[in-house]
Amino acid sequence: MIRLSRNLSIPHIHQLTHVSLQNQLVSFSSVHPTTLPKTVNIGESSKLVTSQPPIVAADPFSGEVKLTPIKILQHALVAVTITPLRLIALLILPAVGYGLLRFAMAGNKKHQQLGSPLPPSRSRFVSVIFKPLVRAWLFALGFHKIEVEGTKADQQEAPIIVANHISFTDPVLFVWQVLPSFVAKSDVAKLPIFGPIAKALQCVFVDRNANDSRKDTLTEINRRATSKGWPQLVIFPEGTTTNGHSLITFKSGAFQPGQPVQPAIIDYGKDTPYLNWIPGGKSGTWILMYLLTNPSTQARVRFQPVYNPSEEERSNPGLFANNVRGVMAKVMGASVTNHTYEDVILLAKASELGLPLSTVNMRMEEAKKMHRLNVQDMKQIVQRFRHIDTTGSGLITYEQFTEHLGLKPGKTVQTLFNLFDKDGSGMIDFKDIVIALAVI
Secondary structure, three states, rough: OOOOOOOOOOHHHHHHOOHHHHHHHHHHHHHOOOOOOOOOOOOOOOOOOOOOOOOOOOOOOOOOOOOOOOHHHEEEHHHHHHHHHHHHHHHHHHHHHHHHHHHOOOOOHHHHHHHOOOOOHHHHHHHHHHHHHHHHHHHHHHOOOEEEEOOOOOOOOEEEEEEEEOOHHHHHHHHHHHHOEEEEHHHHOOOHHHHHHHHHHOEEHHHHHHOHHHHHHHHHHHHOOOOOOOEEEEEEOOOOOOOOOEOOOOHHHHHHOOOEEEEEEEEEEEHHHOOOOOOOOHHHHHHHHHHHOOOOEEEEOOOOOOOEEOHHHHHHHHHHHHHHHHHHHHOOOOEEEEHHHHHHHHHHHHHHOOOOHHHHHHHHHHHHHHHOOOOOHHHHHHHHHHHHHHOOOOEHHHHHHHHHHHHOOOOOHHHHHHOOOOOOOOOEHHHHHHHHHHHH
């Protein structure tokens, strides 16, 4: 079988003989029968754990909603009356916080250089001045009442808090409640106002361009989790935002130290559909304007009992992560899926190219296991598919299939096309193209 090169070029395809292609079809059909579904059976090869609900093919990145006429009228009234005052407060409060934090952090370069936690006196000062300011900022943003359920554990009980991730306001809720550290991109440290705030929170800064970025981050998380004096770390193990109806695959970083973690669940009640920040969905600007013009926005943080890992989970971070995800999903009443952050990258690429997000109907897990394709390979296939799909419909015809793949139309090529065109519509989709390229 002829496989694609790593750059996904298809040289000399037009020179393939009908005999060789026919042999490939016979070989392929014995492994991939014509009854292959067009949707991904995400849970098929997954080993479930007892605490975890069944894995389903739910889409964690869908859920577009529109404002009703009544809601539009409410937002319009707020926009001309209350929004200007909110904007003033939202600009003034960070500036005040910045000035106070500069004072609190004065002379602390030695501790930062040594990579040691803030002295207790400074930490208390930061907490006393910063928490009320953050709550005032949230109030100005429209969060007039925030429900908090359960009891937050202290750093000794659970050095790491793991939470679901819906919107860019999630970290702010935790700053008000916990005043924790986060894992943040190194660029954040250089931002005006927000950089000093992130430093005062003693965030773990990650340089994603560095070769040892992942290793260094895991080392620092482990150091913080096993040392005294540091604030708790809040980590969103999904690595991206979702619609709140599903939990995607948890990254194992928060579970590598093998320390107890406290699950926490965020939701925004009836406002959740308007605040979820998903690929191809509402922009950050749209969500901010919604908050500024919404009469009042709901929010709830639910702290769950501390999860103490077993010996098996300590030695297997993936199992630990999976079990914690299962516990959280049950409390949320949500499904779990095998989507990953890499799937978000593909969806973002599709959105960038003007393709419907539903076009990318193959998960990265399947691409890796079945076809040995990494995320860069798949991004190139998305780009190639967009080149073939000139209308941006998410489907391609037999003529487009043969023309852009350099195949000579004929009975054998038609048989290959029909293998994927199971409904006889004369059209095939992205997943079919991925498999076809792997076959060719």
